[in-house]
Structure formats: structure tokens, C-alpha cells
Amino acid sequence: MAQPVPEPVPEHAPRPTVRPCTAEDHGAVLALVDADRLPGQPVCTAEMLHAALSRTAVLETGWWSEIEPPRTDVLLGAEGQVTGVVCWSVRPRDGAGIVLWLHGREHPGTVRHLVDHALASLGEHRPAHAFASASPLTLGLPALPVTHRPATDRALRDAGFGPAASWRYMRHTRSGSAPAEAYPLAEVISQGEAGWRLKVRSHDGPPAAEATVDAPVDGIGAVRWIGVEAAHRDNGLGSTLLQQALRTLYGNGAREVILYVDDQPVGGVDDRTAANRLYDAAGFTEIDRLLSYVRP
Structure with a gap:
């Protein structure tokens, strides 16, 4: 057939x-x-x-x-x-x-x-x-x-x-390691619906450290910026400020917090070792690596 x-x-x-x-x-x-x-x-x-x-x-x-x-x-x-x-x-x-x-x-x-x-x-x-x-x-x-x-x-x-x-895209969850109890060194300044600015001043007045956090969206807060002046580094101020930022977000309805660590040089410094160590120690975990692209 x-x-x-x-x-x-x-x-x-x-x-x-x-x-x-x-x-x-x-x-x-x-x-x-x-x-x-x-x-x-x-x-x-x-x-x-x-x-x-x-x-x-x-x-x-x-x-x-x-x-x-x-x-x-x-x-x-x-x-x-x-x-x-x-x-x-x-x-x-x-x-x-x-x-x-x-x-x-x-x-x-x-x-x-x-x-x-x-x-x-x-x-x-x-x-x-x-x-x-x-x-x-x-x-x-x-x-x-x-x-x-x-x-x-x-x-x-x-x-x-x-x-x-x-x-580096990182995430911290409330169910994970809780923000450590710490003396609230930073002044928390409301920026309305956008979120809060946390500022630590040195004894003589100028800012020693600063952080900016976004108000939670669907229970997700974000740490947009955290910086410590050179003269005040290596004394735990950055860790204390980050913990206070987390407590601010979780105290205002966040269930989780995200942040982005860029790999671009800032002020001629391209080593992110200290920043990554800070976030790792605070309980953030890496979710993914992010890339942008260019075609000549």
C-alpha cells in the first residue's frame, strides 16, 4: 500500500x-x-x-x-x-x-x-x-x-x-534577620509621599552620614542612597544608619526592602567592597545582576 x-x-x-x-x-x-x-x-x-x-x-x-x-x-x-x-x-x-x-x-x-x-x-x-x-x-x-x-x-x-x-540587585525581607536595635542617631525628615531622608550630623554641625528611602509600594520599600563622609567611616556609622533606615521602612508598612548597588565609579572610586559588605552583613541577599547595553 x-x-x-x-x-x-x-x-x-x-x-x-x-x-x-x-x-x-x-x-x-x-x-x-x-x-x-x-x-x-x-x-x-x-x-x-x-x-x-x-x-x-x-x-x-x-x-x-x-x-x-x-x-x-x-x-x-x-x-x-x-x-x-x-x-x-x-x-x-x-x-x-x-x-x-x-x-x-x-x-x-x-x-x-x-x-x-x-x-x-x-x-x-x-x-x-x-x-x-x-x-x-x-x-x-x-x-x-x-x-x-x-x-x-x-x-x-x-x-x-x-x-x-x-x-547588584538586593533584597531584605522582614521574615529574615530583623534590623538590629540601635540608638536612633539620624534625624528622620519626611519627604511626603516619596519617603524619608535620614541625616546624621557631626558634633560641629556638618552632615556625617545620610540616607534616602522610598515609601513602601505594595509593601516594598527601597533604600535609594546611603553615604558616610570619609572622616566618619570605619566606625560603624554606616551600619547603624542602615539599620535605622530599615526600621523606618518596616515601621511604615514595608514587608521587604530592595536596593541597587551600582558598579560605576563615583568620585574616582570604583571599589564597592565596603558597600557590599555592609549590605551583606545587614541581611540583604542578591536577587540578580543587572546589565545595561550599548551598540555602537
Whole structure:
């Protein structure tokens, strides 16, 4: 009995469909963002997505205030479902392309197509950056978490991007080691809904140490900055200030606290050994390493 002849396989599979993101896609986009959510990050809300799509968020750092209105496209699967999303823009002052964020459930083919689509839309010969600024979709996450998102990291490298900057993303939980009881040396200054500033003054008046912490969002607080003047280091002041910062956050509703340790030189000093030792000793654990990227 003759065997059926299989149908010929097309030499080139049809390219996935990409189109602009619409309001009807927002639910699917939120699901894609949430699929990549890290420990210590809140669930992305419709308000956060709206800010990311329209560039309405007020961020302390980054390029969101100096870029053109971002463009966001979605990738559709065979059944017309949204399988990926990518957002990019252009920085007018130097013409650089900016891949702001993308999500595709870490499916290698999906994220590679999203990267290729963004670059093709920007122009292949334009210098480009990727994940080089915090987006409104997260609680200040400044770059790509490479351990949790290896497919995106690989797609960027395959497209010619290389690492530009790195951070250590760390988390402290209330169920872990509790902040040590310590004399509250710092003056706690409210900054309204934003959070608090903790300031320690030396005996002669000038600041000796300072910290800035963000008010909890969905039970997640953040240590944004902690610094000790050179003349007051090596005496435990930094540890005491950090403990007071943690107690301030936990006393105001935080269940966990996050921070980012950047690896960039500050004031000519690029050794983060002391800072990492401080956070490790306080009970913070590393969640991921974060990378931003550049393509000449």
C-alpha cells in the first residue's frame, strides 16, 4: 500500500505579525510584564503601564525626560494572541536609539524578533542603547536582570549589543534577620509621599552620614542612597544608619526592602567592597545582576 506523500514544507516560515500596541492589548501586555516580574518588585498596574507608554512618569534618573514619545509594538502569535511587546524611542540630542523595555516570556525566538524589529524600526546604522534606564513598569529597576532573563540577554548580544553598566540587585525581607536595635542617631525628615531622608550630623554641625528611602509600594520599600563622609567611616556609622533606615521602612508598612548597588565609579572610586559588605552583613541577599547595553 502506497504511503501518503507529505506536504512540502515551505522554505521560509511566515514572519510573525507586528503591529502597534492598542488599548485592547493592555491586559495581555500586563500579563507579559508580570511573567518576568522579579522578587521584590510589585505587580505592574494599568497606571504603571500607562506611564510607560506615554512617558508621563517622573523619574529621578534616566532618559525618559529627554526622549521622543516612545513607540510600543506587540508581536502576535499564529492565533492572533499577543506573545511579545517592545518599546523604543530616539534621543534627539544625539540621535541614539533607545530600546526601553521588552517582554516575551523569555521565549528565544520571540525576544530575538522583538530586538530585531526595534532595531529595524530605529535604523540598523543608528547607535543604540538597551535597558539603560529605569522604566515605570518596575520599582526603579535600572537595567536587565540577566539571570532571570537569559534569552533577552542573548538576543541583545547576538544583535551586537555589549554590556555598558552593571548593578547588584538586593533584597531584605522582614521574615529574615530583623534590623538590629540601635540608638536612633539620624534625624528622620519626611519627604511626603516619596519617603524619608535620614541625616546624621557631626558634633560641629556638618552632615556625617545620610540616607534616602522610598515609601513602601505594595509593601516594598527601597533604600535609594546611603553615604558616610570619609572622616566618619570605619566606625560603624554606616551600619547603624542602615539599620535605622530599615526600621523606618518596616515601621511604615514595608514587608521587604530592595536596593541597587551600582558598579560605576563615583568620585574616582570604583571599589564597592565596603558597600557590599555592609549590605551583606545587614541581611540583604542578591536577587540578580543587572546589565545595561550599548551598540555602537
